[in-house]
Amino acid sequence: MIRKVVIFCLICIMSACSITPKPLTTSDRYQESIKDLKELFAQQEPTAGKLDFYEALARGLKYNLDYRIKRVNSALQAGQLDVAIYTMFPALNASGSVYNRNNEYASSGITTTGAPTDILNSTPNTVRSARVALSWNILDFGLGYVKAKQQGERYLIAQEEARKQIQQLSQDVLIAYWSAYSAQELMMEASEFESILNNAKKKLSAAMLDNTIPKQSILDYEGALLDGNRHIIQLQYKYDKAILDLKHLLNLPPGMKLTLTQPPLTLRAIHDLSKLDFRKVDALTLVNRPELRGQNYQQRIAKWGVKTVILQSLPGITLNEGWNYNSNEFLLNTRWVDRSVDLAWNLLNVASLPASFKAADTQVQYEQLKLMALTLTALTETRYAYSHYETLRNEFNVAHKQTINAEAIFKLDKDRNSAALASDQQVIIAKLHTLTARMDEDLLLSDLSTSLGELYASVGLDMLPTDLEAKPLSDITNVISKNFKQQTPWDFSSYVNYSYNKIFTDTNNTVLAKNAESENKSTVLDTVNSISQGSVGDPIGMRMLTANSKKPISRKLTPSTETQLAVDPPRPSLFGAFSKLVSHKPAPAQPAPAVNVAAKNIVPAVTDSDIKIAALKKKINY
Numbered sequence: 246m247i248r249k250v251v252i253f254c255l256i257c258i259m260s261a262c263s264i265t266p267k268p269l270t271t272s273d274r275y276q277e278s279i280k281d282l283k284e285l286f287a288q289q290e291p292t293a294g295k296l297d298f299y300e301a302l303a304r305g306l307k308y309n310l311d312y313r314i315k316r317v318n319s320a321l322q323a324g325q326l327d328v329a330i331y332t333m334f335p336a337l338n339a340s341g342s343v344y345n346r347n348n349e350y351a352s353s354g355i356t357t358t359g360a361p362t363d364i365l366n367s368t369p370n371t372v373r374s375a376r377v378a379l380s381w382n383i384l385d386f387g388l389g390y391v392k393a394k395q396q397g398e399r400y401l402i403a404q405e406e407a408r409k410q411i412q413q414l415s416q417d418v419l420i421a422y423w424s425a426y427s428a429q430e431l432m433m434e435a436s437e438f439e440s441i442l443n444n445a446k447k448k449l450s451a452a453m454l455d456n457t458i459p460k461q462s463i464l465d466y467e468g469a470l471l472d473g474n475r476h477i478i479q480l481q482y483k484y485d486k487a488i489l490d491l492k493h494l495l496n497l498p499p500g501m502k503l504t505l506t507q508p509p510l511t512l513r514a515i516h517d518l519s520k521l522d523f524r525k526v527d528a529l530t531l532v533n534r535p536e537l538r539g540q541n542y543q544q545r546i547a548k549w550g551v552k553t554v555i556l557q558s559l560p561g562i563t564l565n566e567g568w569n570y571n572s573n574e575f576l577l578n579t580r581w582v583d584r585s586v587d588l589a590w591n592l593l594n595v596a597s598l599p600a601s602f603k604a605a606d607t608q609v610q611y612e613q614l615k616l617m618a619l620t621l622t623a624l625t626e627t628r629y630a631y632s633h634y635e636t637l638r639n640e641f642n643v644a645h646k647q648t649i650n651a652e653a654i655f656k657l658d659k660d661r662n663s664a665a666l667a668s669d670q671q672v673i674i675a676k677l678h679t680l681t682a683r684m685d686e687d688l689l690l691s692d693l694s695t696s697l698g699e700l701y702a703s704v705g706l707d708m709l710p711t712d713l714e715a716k717p718l719s720d721i722t723n724v725i726s727k728n729f730k731q732q733t734p735w736d737f738s739s740y741v742n743y744s745y746n747k748i749f750t751d752t753n754n755t756v757l758a759k760n761a762e763s764e765n766k767s768t769v770l771d772t773v774n775s776i777s778q779g780s781v782g783d784p785i786g787m788r789m790l791t792a793n794s795k796k797p798i799s800r801k802l803t804p805s806t807e808t809q810l811a812v813d814p815p816r817p818s819l820f821g822a823f824s825k826l827v828s829h830k831p832a833p834a835q836p837a838p839a840v841n842v843a844a845k846n847i848v849p850a851v852t853d854s855d856i857k858i859a860a861l862k863k864k865i866n867y
Contacts, residue, residue, distance in 0.1 A: 315407035332389035335381030378567035423691035428484030533705025560590035
């Protein structure tokens with residue numbers, strides 16, 4: 246009977262502890278969504294409705310959710326690093342117990358002659374014991390050290406990912422702000438044009454009833470009006486999309502009304518890239534790009550993985566020491582210290598060592614190939630960005646002339662219409678062409694500014710300062726504005742020269758300051774030039790350097806006295822990562838990067854005939 250009762254109770258307990266998934270109801274989901282919306286825009290400084298470019302960048306830096314995710318990930322990796330460090334310490338275990346029984350722990354026995362002994366009691370009914378033990382496995386210490394080093398590399402990777410995210414964020418804000426502002430200004434002019442179209446529609450309705458007017462003229466007139474309406478609709482959609490993209494980047498409510506002020510004149514400047522030295526650009530690209538630096542850290546993780554495989558095949562030695570206490574009064578010593586050394590060896594790990602080592606070494610080769618691919622991509626993107634900027638610059642010059650031409654035609658047709666020498670149809674068509682030309686010019690100016698930002702990003706230069714997220718919005722805005730104004734006298738070529746000198750010819754970097762001939766070393770420029778030369782093909786794209794002079798091809802561009810973007814100077818500490826490429830005496834504190842191997846023999850030397858062919862291809866393509 247008792248057995249049945251126990252079984253019944255166990256069944257009831259197991260039934261009560263069963264878990265049934267419970268989906269969210271519509272009400273629960275709605276309440277959760279309302280809570281998320283409140284948290285989404287909470288703790289944000291309100292905007293007055295007017296937004297300038299500097300504040301837009303500051304709001305993106307402080308409130309953009311994608312960037313905040315990267316920052317939290319970086320903090321998470323830092324926390325994991327702190328946890329990994331503790332795995333290297335010995336284990337300190339404290340334990341205690343209270344033992345009690347309901348009767349005497351007595352025993353009896355017999356002597357060697359077979360005579361029975363008295364009843365003996367060596368343990369009281371209640372016994373209390375405690376132990377504090379220190380245990381340290383030397384093999385676990387080694388593995389913990391390796392894992393901590395790997396976690397440190399992951400933390401650095403997370404920082405580079407956050408840096409890449411902020412570069413992309415600045416580009417996206419720049420594109421969205423330009424597009425929204427240009428559309429906002431054109432919408433004001435389009436509203437005036439729309440009133441002209443409405444009046445023209447009324448005249449068209451009356452003209453359609455007049456049989457004396459040729460049908461062809463009426464249809465042409467109607468086609469011009471419909472074309473004008475279509476352009477206004479496209480412009481309205483362009484503005485709506487751009488302003489919504491900007492609000493999304495700045496984490497603003499979609500329904501908020503926003504008026505944008507004119508972007509700074511810095512962004513309207515046309516830069517002179519005729520003095521751009523691509524050897525310096527390549528050198529900065531190899532040490533600054535977040536992708537390359539992150540992959541370098543990933544490669545170091547793989548190399549630490551090889552050491553992990555070797556350590557796992559070794560025997561484990563554990564050192565133990567414990568402090569003990571027991572309340573049993575029958576013991577001669579109730580307190581004592583014990584020590585021991587344990588040895589354990591998993592022989593299966595030894596048997597699997599060749600296969601594990603091969604897999605770990607393959608992982609190292611895999612990361613090396615990824616670094617080579619990223620290096621080639623990075624060097625290619627700088628050429629693409631340069632070519633894109635040059636193309637847009639030439640196209641913008643043509644678009645500007647087209648706008649001037651369209652405005653002159655519109656003014657002429659308007660004056661002729663006042664003198665009854667031109668029809669309303671001609672005026673509307675001319676106005677439509679003027680509006681379209683201005684749209685194209687504004688879009689090209691926006692694209693031109695964006696392409697220069699892409700050029701900065703392709704070299705790995707930061708458009709926005711970092712580590713400002715915790716500051717008030719007004720302080721971040723002031724810092725960004727100050728940085729832009731300080732960089733105003735520089736164009737991109739000047740900033741490349743400044744950044745290069747800051748990293749590679751700093752007074753503290755005496756290795757690069759020595760004479761290359763006396764020391765039998767190559768300079769940074771010669772090293773990058775050798776990296777950029779190959780024997781076959783031209784994977785990089787445009788080849789900017791001549792084989793003899795090693796100078797960039799001269800192009801006739803309009804000089805500029807203003808720079809496009811404000812960026813923080815690259816950190817001089819990056820010198821250590823690149824010094825391995827230019828010196829046969831690597832710095833002992835820096836790991837040897839694989840960038841040199843990745844980029845070797847990529848681009849062939851350029852001859853005069855190659856330059857002429859490239860110029861002819863450019864004329865044909867553009």
